[in-house]
Structure formats: structure tokens, C-alpha cells
Amino acid sequence: MTKPRYLPYGYRIQNGLITPDTAQAEYVRQIYQLYLAGNSLQEIAKHLQANSIPYSDETGWNKNTVHRIVKNPAYCGKDRYPPIVEYTLFQKAQVLCQRKAPTYTEALKDIRGDIICPDCGSRMEWQTKGHRWRCRHCAAFSVRIEPDILLQSIATTMKRLQDNPNSIDSPPLSHNTVSIEAEKRQVEIDEMLSAGNFDAESLIQNVLARADAQYLCCTAGKADPMTLRIKEALAAAPPCDTFDPKLYHAIADKIILHRTTSIQLKLVNGMVV
Numbered sequence: 293m294t295k296p297r298y299l300p301y302g303y304r305i306q307n308g309l310i311t312p313d314t315a316q317a318e319y320v321r322q323i324y325q326l327y328l329a330g331n332s333l334q335e336i337a338k339h340l341q342a343n344s345i346p347y348s349d350e351t352g353w354n355k356n357t358v359h360r361i362v363k364n365p366a367y368c369g370k371d372r373y374p375p376i377v378e379y380t381l382f383q384k385a386q387v388l389c390q391r392k393a394p395t396y397t398e399a400l401k402d403i404r405g406d407i408i409c410p411d412c413g414s415r416m417e418w419q420t421k422g423h424r425w426r427c428r429h430c431a432a433f434s435v436r437i438e439p440d441i442l443l444q445s446i447a448t449t450m451k452r453l454q455d456n457p458n459s460i461d462s463p464p465l466s467h468n469t470v471s472i473e474a475e476k477r478q479v480e481i482d483e484m485l486s487a488g489n490f491d492a493e494s495l496i497q498n499v500l501a502r503a504d505a506q507y508l509c510c511t512a513g514k515a516d517p518m519t520l521r522i523k524e525a526l527a528a529a530p531p532c533d534t535f536d537p538k539l540y541h542a543i544a545d546k547i548i549l550h551r552t553t554s555i556q557l558k559l560v561n562g563m564v565v
Contacts, residue, residue, distance in 0.1 A: 300366050301347065301357075302376055310373060317376045319345055323361050324377050324385055333358045333440075334534065354533070356444050362389060400439050402537040403446070407547045410556075416549055425549055437553040443535035445555050446547065449565060450539060451532040457523050461563060477502035518561035 299305070302320040304313040319340070326336045333355035340353040347353050361367065368382035369375035400418075407416045407425060414429035425434040453460060481498050484490040525542035532539060546558040558564050 300364055300373070301361060302367065303373065312374055312376050320361060320367060320376050323358060324367075324381055327358075327362055327385055328381070328388060333362070354444065356441055359389075359440065400442070402535075402540065403443075403547060406545070407549050408558075410548050410550050432551065434549050434551050434553050437549075442549075442553070442555070445553075446540065446544075446557065447532050447535040449555065449557050450526070450536070450543070453522075453543070453565065454526045454529070454532055457526055459565075460519060460522055460559070460561075474502050474505035477505060516561060518559075519563075522559055522561060 299310065302313055302316040303310050304316075305311075323336055323340075326339065327333070331339070336358045337353045337355050340347075340358075345353065347357065362385050365371070365382065366373040367376045368379045404418070405415065408414060409416050409427035409430060409432050411432045412427065412430045414427050416425040416427050416432075416434070418424075419426050419433075424436050427433065477498055481495065481502065484495055484498070522543045525539060529536060529539040529542075543559055544557045545560050548556040548558060548564065550556075556564050
């Protein structure tokens with residue numbers, strides 16, 4: 293029987309009742325034991341992956357899925373769930389989790405100044421009292437999001453770009469954009485016309501040369517230097533399974549944080565993904 297998605301990992305419905313899934317419940321207990329033994333969330337996720345432990349969600353094991361299990365009080369019998377771990381074990385995990393938790397300032401030091409409002413584009417600030425991000429200009433705000441979840445969302449977006457580099461396009465070229473060569477030709481044309489006494493053949497050659505230069509500028513397409521820089525950085529970086537500040541700064545300019553805490557990256561070439 294397929295486990296409904298709303299049930300936490302480790303549980304199933306049997307005869308209309310929520311009961312522990314025998315195999316998954318054992319993995320849950322292993323997670324708590326490994327965590328209390330000093331293993332990091334990422335180390336535990338890698339251990340589960342290495343041992344081909346199945347997960348009931350397409351996202352698979354990562355430090356966020358492990359973190360949700362460690363923090364979920366259902367596993368010690370809350371909210372009418374049958375307990376999988378002892379209450380004292382769960383409490384010890386919470387104390388350790390709190391001790392390990394970085395402050396927002398520390399965790400988000402690499403991106404704190406880059407988070408912007410989806411409505412007006414102004415910088416958003418973290419409000420300790422409300423545990424949310426708020427726009428300093430239009431007062432738009434987000435619901436609470438933990439720093440590791442935010443960083444993992446950014447990492448997931450960057451990994452998607454690594455897997456699909458052809459999805460990265462140069463921003464549309466403005467009709468007002470003029471190449472340096474085209475501008476140089478235009479100056480020569482203006483000078484010839486201002487002088488009044490000019491060779492018609494030379495003028496025609498300059499006009500055609502300016503048109504050629506501008507055509508090359510307008511058809512540069514994916515040769516845009518910033519787009520090439522993004523693709524080169526993505527190709528050179530290791531698979532982005534966790535947040536990589538070096539890669540982030542190479543390809544991204546801003547983070548658009550929506551009220552529901554979904555995010556978009558504004559890349560250095562102006563593209564929003």
C-alpha cells in the first residue's frame with residue numbers, strides 16, 4: 293500500500309489507523325542514534341544514500357529531510373501518532389539541535405544583503421521578533437523560513453541550472469543598445485554630414501559598416517559575456533547538492549524571496565530563474 297504523502301516518514305495507514313512502518317521506523321531510530329552520536333545532518337543523509345535506504349518522496353535524502361525527522365515531535369508520540377522513539381531521546385536531540393543551530397547572521401552571511409522583495413525589488417531584512425523577512429520599503433513580508441531550508445532552496449535552483457545549462461539565455465537586447473564599433477561608425481557618419489562636402493561612396497560604405505556592426509551586436513545571443521561566465525562557473529563547480537557560496541557569487545546577483553518562501557535567483561546576466 294502506498295503511504296499517503298501527508299504522513300511523516302516512518303508511518304503508514306493500516307486498517308484505518310496510523311501505525312509505524314516497521315522498516316521505516318527502524319531507519320528513523322537510526323537517524324536519532326546517529327545524530328546523538330555526533331553525526332551531522334549531511335553525514336546522516338549521505339549514510340542513508342550510501343546504504344540505498346528508500347525515501348517516500350522524490351526529493352530523496354538530504355540534510356533537510358533528516359532535519360525534519362529530527363525536529364518532528366510526532367516521533368515521540370505527539371499529535372496522536374504512535375511513538376517511534378522514546379521521549380527522552382527526542383528531547384536530547386532537540387537540545388543538541390538547538391546547540392548546533394547557527395544564528396541567522398552566521399548562517400546567511402554570504403547572502404543576507406542579496407534578498408529582495410518580489411513586489412518592489414527593495415532589500416528585505418530579517419525580523420528576529422516575528423521570525424520573518426520584511427521589505428524595508430513596501431512592508432511586504434514572508435512567512436518564517438529556517439536558514440538551512442533557504443540555503444538548500446538556493447542550492448536546488450543552482451543544481452537545476454547545472455543539469456540544464458541550455459536553459460540559461462542572454463536577456464533580450466534593448467533596441468537602444470549600440471555596439472562600440474557601431475557607435476564609432478556613427479560618429480564618422482555624423483562628421484561627414486556636418487562637413488557638408490563628403491564623398492557619397494564613402495558615406496554609403498560607413499552606413500553599411502555601421503549596420504553590419506549593429507547586426508553583430510544584436511545577434512550576439514548566447515555569446516553574451518555574462519551568460520558565458522555563468523555557464524563556465526556551473527560547469528567548473530562540483531555538483532551543487534548543498535549551498536556553494538563561491539558558485540552563488542559567480543552566477544547570481546539577487547535572491548527574490550516570495551511570501552510563501554519560494555525563491556527565484558536573479559542571475560548576473562539579468563535572467564530570473
